[in-house]
Each structure stands twice: as structure tokens, then as C-alpha cells.
Amino acid sequence: MDVVILSRADTATDFVARVIARELRRAPQLTLGLATGRTMEAVYARLVQMHREEALDFSACHTFNLDEYAGLPASHPNSYRHYMNQLLFQQVNIDLANTHLPEGVAADFTAECARYEAEIIRCGGIDLQLLGIGNNGHLGFNEPLSAFHSRTRVQVLSPTTLAQNAPQFASPEQMPRRAITMGVGTILDCRRCLLLATGPEKAAIVARALEGPVTSMISATALQWHPACTVVLDKAAAGQLKEKEFYRWVFANQPEWNFYREALPAAKPAPRKQAAKRAVAAGRLK
Numbered sequence: 402m403d404v405v406i407l408s409r410a411d412t413a414t415d416f417v418a419r420v421i422a423r424e425l426r427r428a429p430q431l432t433l434g435l436a437t438g439r440t441m442e443a444v445y446a447r448l449v450q451m452h453r454e455e456a457l458d459f460s461a462c463h464t465f466n467l468d469e470y471a472g473l474p475a476s477h478p479n480s481y482r483h484y485m486n487q488l489l490f491q492q493v494n495i496d497l498a499n500t501h502l503p504e505g506v507a508a509d510f511t512a513e514c515a516r517y518e519a520e521i522i523r524c525g526g527i528d529l530q531l532l533g534i535g536n537n538g539h540l541g542f543n544e545p546l547s548a549f550h551s552r553t554r555v556q557v558l559s560p561t562t563l564a565q566n567a568p569q570f571a572s573p574e575q576m577p578r579r580a581i582t583m584g585v586g587t588i589l590d591c592r593r594c595l596l597l598a599t600g601p602e603k604a605a606i607v608a609r610a611l612e613g614p615v616t617s618m619i620s621a622t623a624l625q626w627h628p629a630c631t632v633v634l635d636k637a638a639a640g641q642l643k644e645k646e647f648y649r650w651v652f653a654n655q656p657e658w659n660f661y662r663e664a665l666p667a668a669k670p671a672p673r674k675q676a677a678k679r680a681v682a683a684g685r686l687k
């Protein structure tokens with residue numbers, strides 16, 4: 402696992418969008434795994450901007466979302482299908498037929514989950530899976546005690562998740578109590594995982610997920626087993642990590658991230674230092 406700590410939420414978001422864009426440019430037929438939640442809104446806004454300003458091309462890629470609320474039709478404003486259509490799919494040149502989410506109003510959920518897993522395999526598996534993290538450490542909607550070998554299935558949502566996501570609904574009672582989610586095993590099968598967490602409210606769970614013992618009580622700890630996982634954090638979300646200096650050292654020495662460092666403008670001295678330099682040059686300060 403690589404842990405990338407950047408100063409602000411917008412720089413962390415930009416980094417994630419650039420990693421996705423780089424993979425998409427390398428392999429336009431990429432199968433991309435997508436996530437939802439407030440954190441991802443800024444990632445999709447940045448990808449839309451890259452599509453408009455840098456001609457980032459989505460025409461050949463396929464996407465699979467992690468999850469969907471059980472019982473919500475695609476047209477419902479709180480469905481993840483609606484979220485994805487609004488924030489990404491209708492803003493870029495993706496073929497809607499190549500975008501996949503579990504069907505929230507399927508007549509037979511067991512058959513729908515099996516169909517979703519089969520569809521992922523038919524597309525050659527997921528190359529790059531974008532992930533957020535819930536306050537209880539869930540990935541997708543893999544609530545505590547989700548088996549690490551679990552596949553796409555219906556999951557009862559925990560009270561923590563209801564509290565976290567209910568404010569997005571017109572009234573808390575309207576939030577479904579169940580969701581269809583890729584399993585932890587489905588996620589571990591993705592070739593590469595890219596998790597983004599920002600803000601101080603994620604600091605405690607990020608520390609437990611990255612540095613705590615691997616346990617099915619916190620689904621995100623399963624990523625410690627993943628052979629190609631990058632976790633991108635802002636300073637606030639990294640606030641409770643013990644090994645920050647080590648992660649910064651690895652980031653600074655990891656050639657894979659040269660593309661990002663090279664794109665950064667050369668650091669300018671802080672304004673106060675510039676003023677002090679001018680004062681020294683003018684002989685007013687020693």
C-alpha cells in the first residue's frame with residue numbers, strides 16, 4: 402500500500418483525478434470502478450473539467466459502480482445511478498450503455514447480484530477501483546463483519562451509515578435500510594485500488610484502517626492485503642496516522658509519482674521570506 406498525503410482536500414482530489422486520467426490515457430478501454438458519496442463529487446467535477454479542457458476521452462471505457470440503494474429506481478434523486486448520471490456520465494463522452502450499477506429495483510436481488518458479478522468478468526475485471534471510506538470503515542456498503550471473500554450481495558445498512566447518509570434524503574425515514582454492494586472479495590479482485598479520504602472527520606477511521614489490525618469489523622483493513630492499493634489523504638484525514646513521515650519518504654522516492662511532482666509549479670518562497678530577502682538585498686536586514 403502507498404499512502405499519499407497532500408496538503409489540502411482540493412490537492413488530494415486533483416491527484417486522484419490525475420491518476421485516473423493517466424490510466425485512461427494509457428488504456429482508453431479501461432474498466433473503471435466508481436464510488437459515490439460527498440468526497441467523490443469533487444473528483445467527478447475535476448474529471449469533467451479535464452474532459453472539457455484537456456479532451457480526456459471516456460468513449461471507450463466501461464464503468465462499474467460499487468453499490469446502489471435497494472428499492473430506489475434509477476430516476477430517484479437519491480439513487481446512485483442518478484448521482485452518477487448527473488455528476489459524471491452526462492457531462493463527458495461516455496457511452497451510457499457501458500456504465501453499470503446494480504439495479505436497485507430488480508425483481509430478484511440474488512439473480513441481480515450474480516448478473517453484476519458476471520458482467521464485471523465479461524468486461525475483463527476492474528482495472529482501477531475508486532474508493533471512499535464510510536465512518537465505520539465500510540468500502541462500498543460492506544458494513545462491519547462483511548466477509549473478506551464476500552461478493553456482490555444485499556447488505557443491511559448499519560446505524561452509523563444511516564446517520565452518515567440520511568441527511569442527503571428529504572427525510573431520514575426515506576433512506577433505504579438495505580443496499581446492493583460489491584463484496585470485499587469483489588473489491589480485492591480489482592487490479593488496482595485508489596482510496597480517497599479528506600477532512601478531519603475521517604482521521605480516526607483512516608488510522609484504524611491503515612495502521613490497525615486487519616479485521617472484518619472494518620472492511621477497509623482488507624486493503625492491507627491488496628497488492629496495488631494507493632490511499633490518498635489530505636492533511637486533516639491523515640491527522641491520526643503514526644507513520645506519516647515514512648509515507649512522505651516513500652512518496653518522495655517513488656518514481657511512479659514523478660508525473661505528479663513534475664507537473665507541480667516550482668515552489669515559490671513564502672511571501673514573508675521574499676520580503677526578508679528584499680530587505681537583506683537592500684541592506685536593511687542582516
Ligand code: GLP
Nearest residue numbers: 437438439440533534535541542
Ligand atoms: C457511501 C458509499 C461509500 C462511500 C461513503 C463515503 O456510504 N456507499 O462507497 O465511501 O459513502 O461517503 P462520503 O464521501 O460522503 O464521506
